[in-house]
Amino acid sequence: MEDMVVFKNITKKYPGVVALDDVSFSIQKGEIHAIVGENGAGKSTLMHILGGEIQPDGGEIIYKGKPVVISDPHAARLMGISIVYQELKLCPNLSVVENINLGREKRTNWKEMCQECSQVLQSLGAHINPRSLVKNLSIAEQQMVEIAKAISLQSEVLILDEPNSALTINETEKLFRNLLNLKAQGVTIIFISHRLEEVFKISDRISVLRDGKYLGTFPTGEITIDQVVTLIAGKKLVSELSQKTRRNMEGNRLVLEAKNLGRGRYFKDVSFQLYEKEILGIYGLQGSGRTELLESIFGITRLDQGEIFLFGKKANFTSPKQAIKNGFAMVPEDRRKTGLFSNLDVKDNINMSNPEEIAPIGVIRKKKVVDIAKKLVQSLSIKVGSVSQMVKNLSGGNQQKVIISRWLATHPKIFLVDELTRGIDVGAKAEIYRILQRLRNEGLSILLVSSELQEVLAECDRILVMRNGTLVANLFGEQVDKETVLKYALKG
């Protein structure tokens, strides 16, 4: 078999992390090649390099036998490499045909464009009107349009980054039939997925990455799912991490009970208990519904079904305000988007959720604001020049501590944290974990959602595993190691 793409010693470093460490392997012409690995293993980084979105720090790519420099996404497209990203990059306000021809404006014959477009769509078995607007299509149909766009560019290499995380089972099957069709036409397909069963169903060969390192490529028929899980997890880390003594908290007072929670297509039948002085982890891959679950508990979005009980009393909230009044606090997944006020300074950011304290009669007591901020800045050792410094100028770790301070100022009983340490350097991470353990020992109940397995294993007393919107495991004590958790998260 001829090599289509060869990665030679590809290295990519980011401050504090090596995203790709000397990765070398090849992708053959006309195969479906799956790349698997944990969150942050470097799969997407590698594909972004192939797609020209980012440049490697070292190594080279050999494409069709020749070393190439892929300087930008347009260059990649001209070479015949197309990427369908996890987040679709279509213009929702344009029609299907316009989207497919975007960036190739020299063609003006509308009728011809439409005809060609419907031909491509038909060859994919997708019954979509080329004139319908993209925003009116389902996610699966939009995905088809993305793929059609790639095909109509005469792509020879098609990269799919988590293509089915938003698809239903039927839609996934349809997608797979199309991929097999394309393969028959000689297109090389690179397929990134967390769902191992599906990887095994569709791929010819599987390459495994872990922590930016390449571990090997295996013909799909010659390896089992369990073997792949073991590779992804990595043996060495298992013994190292299961040292944490996990206390059984079920003797403690029951704080929060969730019964059959469900919302839309995000999650369903989620039930769990949270005890006093417990850190309960929810581990799941991206798109497993963890963040959506947390948002519904906190009242940001409404539940479709199910009941939440707080100390035995019903507590289905319809707004975060209610949740906060009842002793909840939440550190959101996306700090910049849903946490920080970049137009305000540190003390204002800290005193955002305690209006009764800083302004009992509506008038702000400036001294109180400064005192509270100073106390928390000191207590969490936030590195700031003064509490009047703007938060946008702080490092990620300090910004996160400011948000934690905001919630500590409300004296919460239940702390919901989502991706607590995303984008934070190692030192600050350790500090934040110490804060977390301190809070737990002070009597808080903490629900920690994370896609970093290491974090969940090291910090939690008990671990729930979420997959495709349902809880699939409740792990504690001896049961907990990296391999077990991953097995539940990855396969059914």
Added chain:
Amino acid sequence: MVDKENNQALFPETVEALHEPGQQRFGKKQSVSKKVLVEMFRIREIGVLMALIVLLILFSFLSPYFFSVNNLLNVVRQVSLLGIIAMGMTMIIVSGEIDLSVGAVYGLAAVVAGMLMTNGVSILLSLIFALVAGMGFGLINGMLVTYARIPALIVTLGTLNVARGAALIASKAQVIATSHRTVADPAINTFLFIGQGKLFGIIPMMSIFLVITAVVSYFIFSKTILGFHMRAVGGNKIAARASGINVMMIKIVAFVITGFLCALAGILNLSFLANVQGTVGYGLELDVIAAVIIGGTSMSGGEGTILGTTIGVLIMGVLRNGLILLGVSPFWQILIIGLVIIGAVGLDTWTSKQSA
């Protein structure tokens, strides 16, 4: 180990914070003056305040009539209605919305008050009705923007026309005169005094109202939780909700306050002119928005101060007054104000880039 790493990571930050003055002292002369300049611009209102001072000096030299107590008091009186409404507009824009209906609501409130008092209703009651009408429009604007989720630009473009149309229909496009002859209520003298009178025989009552409005607005906006939440909502709506702020309520309150201030300005205008017609306040919204923007308020929300708006309003007034005294044609005045708006925002963008 971890601690050490952490300290290292934080080291540059801390050092910079501690040694900033020293760096300035030992830095090159050029960079020192630049830094001082940037530092000054960091106080948000400094830029506009300097612009105002430059204008004052410029016009004082160019026109012998400009720099006199009478003329300057006159400038303040001329912008007082604009200024009163601009205080509310600042709150709305900082909350992340916009209100185009202010000029029309101002006109309608004046028509309501004028018609009621000329038809035998007591002056006090007429004024209350006018204020309620103004607040009612604010409430409708706010509800449509928040609960019905229609963009503010569209909602208030709609209510602009509704209010203007209502004012014209009610007044039948006739001038309604409010004088001793048409109003029976003996309080008419007091009423006319609030617009036409002068405190101590020199300070126009209208500018007193501007000052009171500015002070109260400053208090609400800078010293109460309401103003704090307005800045939070405009800065990051999603985070504000997730922090437990009732985002919709904050926005509605901003609209209602503005509606009230529009009506107040309408009443003052009625008193000042002793007559009103349905077209009063036509296009006023654009002047109001211009003054707020010149004052340093960001159209994307979250940034802006009452002090800045006050200065912005005064700049508008000084520009108009000065240009008139210099005999510049009204057409050129319009053009120059346009350039000032762009210049002010350009300066603002430049300074915020410097301090980032």
